[in-house]
Amino acid sequence: MEVLFKIEKKNLQKVKDILLRDELISKASVTFKGSSSLGLKGDYYYCHVSGVDEVCDKAKKVMKDLSEVVKEKDAKEIIEKIKSEEESAIVGFGDIFG
Numbered sequence: 001m002e003v004l005f006k007i008e009k010k011n012l013q014k015v016k017d018i019l020l021r022d023e024l025i026s027k028a029s030v031t032f033k034g035s036s037s038l039g040l041k042g043d044y045y046y047c048h049v050s051g052v053d054e055v056c057d058k059a060k061k062v063m064k065d066l067s068e069v070v071k072e073k074d075a076k077e078i079i080e081k082i083k084s085e086e087e088s089a090i091v092g093f094g095d096i097f098g
Contacts, residue, residue, distance in 0.1 A: 001056040004075040005047040005067040012045050015066050019047070019059065028055040031082055038081045046070070048082050 007015050016032065019025050028051030035044045047067070049059045060069060070078060 001053045002048065002050045002075075002079060003056045003059060004070040004079055005049070005059075005063055006070050007045045007047055007067045009043055009045065011066045015045075015047060015063065018062055018066070019049070022058070022062065025049065025051075025055055025059050025062075027051075028059075031086070033082050033085070038078065038085070040078070040081075046078055046082070048079055 005015075012032070019030055028049055031048045033046050033048070035042050035046065038046070047063075049056055063069075
């Protein structure tokens with residue numbers, strides 16, 4: 001399961017603290033990206049959480065007052081951009097240490 005959150009800049013550090021210190025959620029794949037780095041308008045951050053249903057459900061619960069869940073249609077496009085950026089970074093890293 002995957003879920004994408006849209007976070008206001010002022011809430012970013014609090015969100016990171018909550019998600020990355022949570023025993024269950026921190027074991028999942030949690031990625032933060034700024035909207036501008038993804039070529040999107042606005043001054044927001046996105047948090048992509050990927051893991052089992054229990055992890056994503058808990059993330060939704062603890063994030064409900066600090067962010068909004070991006071609707072599935074929009075989330076797919078943004079998640080693809082995040083994954084593409086990560087893959088490019090991995091390829092670049094591999095070229096360095098080839």
